[in-house]
Amino acid sequence: MESARSVFISKPYSIALSLSVVLKLATTIAFSILLIFTLLSVPVTQAYLSPEHEPKEILFTSEMQINLVVVGDEWSEEDEQGISSRLLKSYKPMILNENTPIGVEYKYNYTFVSAPEFFATQLYTFMKTVAIDVEMPEPVARWVVSEHPEFGDVQQIAYRIINAPEVEEFLSRSWPMEDEYTIFFFLPHEDELNYLHTYGMLTTDPDTDAEFLQEGMMGFGGSYRFYFIDLTAGPWTYPPMSLFCEDAENPLCDQVNHVKNKNIHDISSAEEIYDVMSEYVNNAVTLLFTPSYVYSPFYRINHELSIFLIDFTAERALVNTDQYINSELIDEAFSNLIPYAEWTSNVISLNFDDLPEDLQETFLNSIEFRSIEGSEIIIVKSDELIDGLDKWALGELTEEELNELRMEAETRIFIPVFIFIFDSEAYVDEYGLGGIAASSPVDPSIPCCTIIASNKNDVLFTGQGLSVLTIHETAHVLGLAHPHDGYRSDTGEFVDWFYDWSYTPLTYSAPTANGCGLDELCGMIIPDFGRFNFDAIDRGLALSLLNEAQLNVYDAVLLLDDLGYDSPDLPSEIISALNSIESDVQGARQHFNSMNYFNYITFRDTSNLMNPMDDAFDFALRAFETSEQLLRDVKSLESTITKPTPQLDISVTIKQTEKLTLISVQNNDELPLFGVKLNLEDGLIKFVKTRGWDRDRIDQNTVIVSTDDRPITAGKSLKIILISDNPNGSLEWSVLSKAGNELGKGVS
Incomplete structure (x- = not known):
């Protein structure tokens, strides 16, 4: 270990950090790691509760309308029956780290729509104007040679990349959109799109202004409440087999797109097309429209994101952090995501040499060197890091300071972000993992912080900064999952990489992550959240607030039982509060059914006056606030009643x-x-x-x-x-x- 440490320690230890920075680091760590699990833990139902007082695992069911629109063809009665019989009819999104439902069961209503011929003509004519001729890429050329030599010489076949965001915008302005989700299936005739194609887009890294091309997509969506799938596009291999299939027993080997997601040229029967299209729908519904969550979302108005950029490079080269990470961009992304929230982000650049000696020891103990294919890589072990930071923070803070943090935890969420920059290739916990939303050392179902590992080359020379990666991992702390990670009752947890082709910072399609599935720097960088993300977090937060409300109600009822009250004897203000909470729960449910989760357009447009009871989130928030007051009122009754002290065993x-x-x-x-x-x-x-x-x-x-x-x-x-x-x-x-x-x- 001593030789490994010498890589990082280049000069004698000296205190260069101010006491205020040390205190900031200690309080941030303590607040999140030592305290957040207390706030976020969801109480479990105990046997001593009478049945009518037990919290419900499923708060309510919600109807959801999903439109399946075919463009360029028509659904037949046989098509509708063949696909409908394979579709999910109901679904309970899960909290993946707990393997428990989030609290709602969706009942899906599917409507099959055949787009008018004039609309198909308009769409496919428009797509020709936003397509560019390029050389056929290797995945498509390999498919033509091996599967469809009748197409001719790959050097002579026309191939184009169609601009995916432009197609998305065309659909948004040209198709009547209601408050419901829609999947468009493109089935153009050969004379409408007479060339092989995939979809692509140009994105710009907000830190460096570097442009990156994403290509190879067979579908896209996420800015609005729809997703389009072109059954004539591709096919494309993403992610590349080499990333996951070195181990034949790895379950991800069976789930790469070139195995699961075929285009129309490789489908030989009606039954096969029904299988393919229903699988597209089922996975879109469970991954994009009503996704599961990494952690249970949790609502507080005030959030503070403390980003510690820790320089482990030999020359300590990362001096000007502004060119690598943008706190204002991060604030804007999360302020738009969380209703009414106030976000404060600050970046603190830390030279490893300047850290307190015991903190240096903590970081070094969490680092492991491994050899992968002859190259040395660095692994930051999150469990060791968090455990060490836990102990270090306890030693830095007094009991009085910890008590003050507990008080502040009632209204504020602290999220620390630790970004380690090394000279060598570096990952968190396992090879290929650039960052994680780490869990609490006390309860793995509760998030504590974001941990990111990168190397100097990626930061300085690839043109990809750290802001979007920070947004990506911190969004997991807030509960949001990848668009490729989900859960279905018939499969359990599953992966479908197709839906990484979505407008979200949570995609894996980043350039440094081999986002196009090609052996080159290619992919997309999305710095802000899309409509799928807004809907997911609004629903998750509303359900979290409703769950807290029901738990407060049951706590209040327990206290009333403890104080000897019967239902007829309850004070009028207690009865009024209970009725108000029930009314707001029903209001939230009604807005869920109308898919009005939060009026985020009004929220983001400060020129409009907000109606605070416009949506499910606001009803849930009021139910929670009323339940908090109810619990305080019930506790205040305790001082008016004297009870004998029971003696227990x-x-x-x-x-x-x-x-x-x-x-x-x-x-x-x-x-x-x-x-x-x-x-x-x-x-x-x-x-x-x-x-x-x-x-x-x-x-x-x-x-x-x-x-x-x-x-x-x-x-x-x-x-x-x-x-x-x-x-x-x-x-x-x-x-x-x-x-x-x-x-x-x-x-x-």
Whole structure:
């Protein structure tokens, strides 16, 4: 390891960072890694809840209209029956990292539409005006030679690239679009498009102004609520087999496009065309229209993105970060994405030599050198990095500072982004992975941060900056998935690379990722989000707010039960709040059915006055806010009622080591325990930690650890680590209910 470290340490350690920068780094890490899991954890249904109080896994079902439009042909009755029988009729999007539903079940209604002949003529005539003649690329030429030699000499066959965004804009302005999703299938006659073709586009990197060509696409969409698929285009191999199929057992080998996505020239029967087209539809519906999520989306108005660009290059060459990453661009992208949100991004460039020595050690311990095909690459191991940063941040911050962060966590989300730049080829966790939305060290279903690894050559010489990659990975932290990653009940998790051809920064079609499937720098760079992304995040956030609302309601009902209230005796303001929440849940459901998730056009146009109850998101937000007030009101009733303290069957054991006191609280009763209070009369408590629970210091002698959603249920126990200045002192303990009432106590 010492020889590896010498690659990075080029001069003696010296403190060059200001204390404010060190504090910023520590607080950002602590806020996200130590605290975000507490805020984002979704409480699980416990057995002690009566059935009518249990939170629902599926909040409601929602009808969705999907139009299947063929352009250049007509659907026959046999076509409709053959395809319909293969289509998904319902679907529950999932939270992939938890393998649980997001909270809605969609019921799909499909309408088959044959475009009028005049529209087909207009479209295909227009496409000729936005097509350019180019030399036939290798994937298409190889297909002609091996599968269709009757087409003639590849040197003589006409081949063109059609401008995909121009076709998308033509469809948007020429076809009547309603609040529903549409898939266009292009089936032009030979005299309408009498040349082989694929689709392409030119994009510009926002950091460097470098232009890149994306070619080889067989479909495109995402700026609006439709996607087009040209059944005469291609075919194209993407991603290239070499990226994934060196290992014959790799399941991705069966899912590359040249195997799954055929064009019309390779289809020999009606049954085969029904299979192909229904597969296109099913995957478009589950990947683009109603996608699953990496993590559960979570809503707060204030967001802060702290981007730490850490220079590991030998010459420490990355001095001017402005030319590699643009915080204003990132702010704009996410401000447009999240309703009403305020985003602040800041970039902090860190020279590795200037980092505190213990932080240098943390980074070095997370780096591994590997040899791939004779070349040395660097792997940043995310688990080791996050665990090390967790420990480092704990050592830098006082308990008071951590408590202040907990208070701020009620209204703000911090997302740290760690970008490592090396001289050598570098990845995160595995070869080929340039970045990840890493999960919390405490709960893998919860995101903590973005980790990116790159090399000096990519940053300085390819023309591809770091802004879009940062947007891509941070969007995963917010819950959005790749357009190629999804879940279906009939297949489980699956990959369909075809839908990487979409308008979204979440595509894998970036130039440095071999985005065209060619052995050259080719691909597309999309810096902002499209309509599919807006719909996905609006739905996800609305469902998250509704889920929080229902959990607040059930918490309130539990407290009311605990306080002895019956339904007829509830105060009028409590009944009014419960009715208001139910009404808003139904309002959100109605807007889901009309596919009015959030009026983002009005939101983004500040010249218009917003009607706050225009859409599903606003109804969900009001339901959540009302439920928060309901919970506060119910808690306030507690002070007006005196209840006898029940004595439960609780056992507490203590084990003393040289430095630590290990406490085990065993619940042998049916009533769940939500808190443990510890008091050391003849000593000072220095440190307390409990996995997954909050801690609140009352004074130097007293600490409470508690949870809102992970109580100690019957037969379960809780482990507590305590450090004090008097390990042999007398420790008083008491266990608490959800409302904070004492349920039992003792001395150990």
